[in-house]
Amino acid sequence: LRENKGSDDVLEHRSGSHDDLNRFFVSMARAAGIPASMIWVPDRSRDIFIKPFLSTRQLDAEIAIVQLDGKDVFLDPGSKFCPYGIVDWRYSGISGLRQNAKAAEFGDTPFPTYKQSVVTRMAVLSLDQNGAAHGTIGLFFKGLEAMQKRREGGKTDAEGRKKMLEDGLREILPGNSDVSLTGQPDWDNAEAPLVAQFKVSFPFAVVSGKRLLLQQHLFQVSERKHFSATQRINPVYFHYPWQEADEVHITVPAGMEVESMAPDDKVQVDYAIYQVKQNREAPDKVFSRRDFIMSGMAIMPDQYAHMKGFFDKVKADDDQPALLKVGSNVASTK
Amino acid sequence: MWRALSKCLLLATFCSGLTNSSYARVNIPDWVREAAATKLGQFPPETNAVILLDQTDYTVTAPGEFVEHSRSVLKILRPDGRRYGNPAVSFRKSEKVQSLHAWSIDSTGNEYELKDKDFIEKGAWGYFLYSDFMQRSAQAPGLDPGTVVAFAFEIKRHEWINELGWLFQSEFPVVQSVLSVELPAGWEYRDSWSVGSPVKPTQTGPNRWEWRLRNVPGIAEEREPMMPPFFALAERMSVAYFALRHQGAHFRLLGASRQLVRRLGRLTNCEQL
Numbered sequence: 004l005r006e007n008k009g010s011d012d013v014l015e016h017r018s019g020s021h022d023d024l025n026r027f028f029v030s031m032a033r034a035a036g037i038p039a040s041m042i043w044v045p046d047r048s049r050d051i052f053i054k055p056f057l058s059t060r061q062l063d064a065e066i067a068i069v070q071l072d073g074k075d076v077f078l079d080p081g082s083k084f085c086p087y088g089i090v091d092w093r094y095s096g097i098s099g100l101r102q103n104a105k106a107a108e109f110g111d112t113p114f115p116t117y118k119q120s121v122v123t124r125m126a127v128l129s130l131d132q133n134g135a136a137h138g139t140i141g142l143f144f145k146g147l148e149a150m151q152k153r154r155e156g157g158k159t160d161a162e163g164r165k166k167m168l169e170d171g172l173r174e175i176l177p178g179n180s181d182v183s184l185t186g187q188p189d190w191d192n193a194e195a196p197l198v199a200q201f202k203v204s205f206p207f208a209v210v211s212g213k214r215l216l217l218q219q220h221l222f223q224v225s226e227r228k229h230f231s232a233t234q235r236i237n238p239v240y241f242h243y244p245w246q247e248a249d250e251v252h253i254t255v256p257a258g259m260e261v262e263s264m265a266p267d268d269k270v271q272v273d274y275a276i277y278q279v280k281q282n283r284e285a286p287d288k289v290f291s292r293r294d295f296i297m298s299g300m301a302i303m304p305d306q307y308a309h310m311k312g313f314f315d316k317v318k319a320d321d322d323q324p325a326l327l328k329v330g331s332n333v334a335s336t337k
Numbered sequence: 338m339w340r341a342l343s344k345c346l347l348l349a350t351f352c353s354g355l356t357n358s359s360y361a362r363v364n365i366p367d368w369v370r371e372a373a374a375t376k377l378g379q380f381p382p383e384t385n386a387v388i389l390l391d392q393t394d395y396t397v398t399a400p401g402e403f404v405e406h407s408r409s410v411l412k413i414l415r416p417d418g419r420r421y422g423n424p425a426v427s428f429r430k431s432e433k434v435q436s437l438h439a440w441s442i443d444s445t446g447n448e449y450e451l452k453d454k455d456f457i458e459k460g461a462w463g464y465f466l467y468s469d470f471m472q473r474s475a476q477a478p479g480l481d482p483g484t485v486v487a488f489a490f491e492i493k494r495h496e497w498i499n500e501l502g503w504l505f506q507s508e509f510p511v512v513q514s515v516l517s518v519e520l521p522a523g524w525e526y527r528d529s530w531s532v533g534s535p536v537k538p539t540q541t542g543p544n545r546w547e548w549r550l551r552n553v554p555g556i557a558e559e560r561e562p563m564m565p566p567f568f569a570l571a572e573r574m575s576v577a578y579f580a581l582r583h584q585g586a587h588f589r590l591l592g593a594s595r596q597l598v599r600r601l602g603r604l605t606n607c608e609q610l
Contacts, residue, residue, distance in 0.1 A: 053532070056573075229562075238564070238565055
């Protein structure tokens with residue numbers, strides 16, 4: 004690989020480092036008459052920016068800023084699969100040194116919002132008398148989540164990407180799940196959500212006499228408790244805010260009916276919202292919806308107990324089971 | 338240095354030419370013996386190793402040009418600490434490694450010595466597609482709990498910005514950390530501290546200053562789940578230096594050095610990218 008000594012070289016070599024590509028982008032924007040500049044920021048995966056600490060060793064990456072309609076738009080085309088309007092989380096929500104007309108000044112990249120990192124999961128399942136579930140699951144990754152997945156996928160081939168998605172789903176489903184990707188996700192279009200659909204089959208409900216016990220919030224079945232320690236020394240650091248939206252539709256086995264479902268609930272704190280709803284879509288169909296939004300990135304140790312309480316409540320609600328029983332018509336005929 | 342080691346080392350295979358005869362004439366320097374004799378205090382039980390000495394001497398010779406001389410001594414406390422005991426140093430292709438030396442003393446008193454030829458050279462970061470950073474590393478003999486490993490090197494370095502760093506906090510406790518900076522006659526410096534209280538230096542020569550810290554606690558990585566990254570928590574210091582004739586031109590911009598201003602100014606210049 005040849006060294007790039009200017010934007011022309013990037014064009015000629017058709018390659019460059021993250022910073023080379025962002026500089027090249029700014030050069031092109033300027034050539035097109037669009038005011039553009041750069042900001043030099045730390046990589047949040049390894050550092051933060053401390054203003055009084057006058058050390059350039061804090062600074063890692065250069066991000067492009069273009070002015071459109073008088074507004075700054077921060078862009079990161081040097082980060083592979085980074086969609087328009089988003090920068091890699093490592094360079095977002097942080098201060099750094101920003102170019103200005105004369106030289107440089109302190110500046111900030113925008114904080115990521117939960118809307119820029121969304122995972123939506125939907126399952127449509129039929130349950131048999133033995134508690135096994137069969138059906139389809141769709142996963143939708145948007146924004147930073149899609150970017151991360153595409154970057155992971157870019158390290159392997161088509162078979163490797165298929166395995167990556169299937170293994171990822173197996174990790175969150177109950178053990179011994181059969182998971183098969185159907186169709187081809189669009190791995191190349193960074194602007195579109197990454198959509199993956201699967202055919203699945205797995206042991207789901209627990210048979211107890213004439214009853215079936217199941218955790219309606221399927222995508223949290225394998226999730227462990229997030230925070231077990233009662234004390235905390237360091238802040239809790241979420242890399243970026245995120246949103247999860249899950250829907251699970253279950254057709255109950257013939258001859259069975261719903262005896263009870265977990266109650267609806269909503270828990271809201273300053274930095275997060277959690278909401279679950281369950282209902283009967285039809286006499287033989289149950290539905291659950293779970294929404295989770297985390298909008299905070301750093302929770303200080305003095306807020307830890309409060310945050311832990313929130314996550315403990317979420318876990319308790321996620322684990323609430325639904326109970327199915329043999330229908331009264333069936334029972335009376337036996 | 339040891340902290341960097343712990344993060345990046347993919348250890349080289351042990352140099353097959355290193356036989357017992359290599360250790361026949363072991364000459365352990367006094368500074369290693371002194372550090373090894375340090376009486377240790379109490380550390381958290383999960384502490385894998387302790388840094389007995391971390392000393393860096395910078396001698397600046399011209400703008401961006403300096404010689405880094407480093408001495409470090411680490412004691413392995415737990416079996417998990419073995420992987421931190423192998424000496425390694427990173428440098429750019431354009432920089433010159435002038436000397437490398439390492440020694441180890443195991444818990445039973447056996448002494449070993451590694452010389453320049455025992456180190457192998459390879460790319461510093463295995464996961465980069467391309468990088469100008471190289472690494473010289475060796476495998477120290479006798480790595481077990483109780484073993485003391487010492488490492489010394491001297492490298493002629495070049496930086497684009499007239500700035501030197503002192504990362505005196507590590508994932509391990511540090512018994513003694515020393516930084517010295519020697520500047521050409523008439524040059525000045527300005528120090529800056531990330532967090533904590535600044536330490537006043539001692540002038541140890543006509544244009545040489547020394548900072549010394551003792552008993553710096555370690556920041557264990559993954560001590561708590563989802564904790565901030567190491568550098569967000571670590572205390573560190575930076576020294577910006579400049580020739581007297583440029584005084585006033587420096588730090589005119591929020592403390593940033595003149596080189597930084599130049600760098601930012603040319604970021605998007607097609608000719609000088």
